[in-house]
Amino acid sequence: MNTCFQTRGGSLANTNNNKGMRINEQIRVREVRLIDDEGGQKGIVPTLDALKMAKDKELDLVEVSPNANPPVCKILDFGKYRFEMEKKLRDSKKNQKVLKIKEIRMQPKIGPGDLDTKAKHVQEFLDxxxxxxITIRFRGRELAHTDLGFGVLQEVLKRLTSAYAIEKPAAMDGKFMSMTISGKAKTNEVKSNAQDEDKEVRS
Structure with a gap:
């Protein structure tokens, strides 16, 4: 059952939604290590005295470090404190970039101009x-020459102007060869075994 009550700071608090923190009369230990509303260290004091100090200032006694011995409590406006904590959480989520995987497709016999354009798009995504x-699509007899695909991938990497890391080395999957890269430490080689790939495709 959820129970709401009014904190001394004037806001409503839910006993089951306090981020795991106990406040005011929910704090049942005999004594606490107290920090006052100005950040001053008051040392270890009886919990009843700490509650009285908070009440006299029309603020709340909040258990901020329950695992300490004794628990650390601070005198503050719990409603304002919770609002600031939730705001920080929202701001941190906004600043978290959602990592996306973009795909660039091309053919093994791509011309130099088109290759430059594709490499430019790759660089833009990395930036x-x-x-x-990066995916190479093979058609018909092209499957007998997968080494061309490794060559195209190598040419793409040579055209990149910033550091990168190969997240997933080049490999065949049916009629497609693909490799995944990210913008990290630079590597100048495409790890491959073209002969083994040829044998696998031909069999």
Whole structure:
């Protein structure tokens, strides 16, 4: 059962929604290590005395470190404190970038001009902080020459102007060869075994 009560700071608090913190009469220990509303260390004091000090200032006694011995409590406006904590949490979530994987597709016999354009798009995605999956599509007899795909991937990497890391090395999956990279430490080689890939496709 959820029970709401009014804190001494004037806001409503839910006994089951206090972020795991106990406040005021919910604090049942005999004594606490007290921090006053100005940040001053008051040492270890009886809990009843700490509650009286908070009440005299029309503030709340909040248990901020329950695992300490004795628990650490602070005198503050709990409603305002909770609002500030929730605001910090919302702000931190806003600042978290959602990592996306962008895909660039091309053919093994791509021309130099188109290759430059594709590499430019890859660089733009990396600059935006996204991972990039580069996919080569093989058709018909092209499957007998997967080494061309490794060559194209190597040429793309040579055209990148910033550091990168190979998250997933080049590998065949049916008619497609793909490699995933991100913007980290630079590597200048495409890890491959073209002969093994040829044998696998031909069998």
């Amino acid at each position: 935006e902080g996204d991972k990039v999956k």
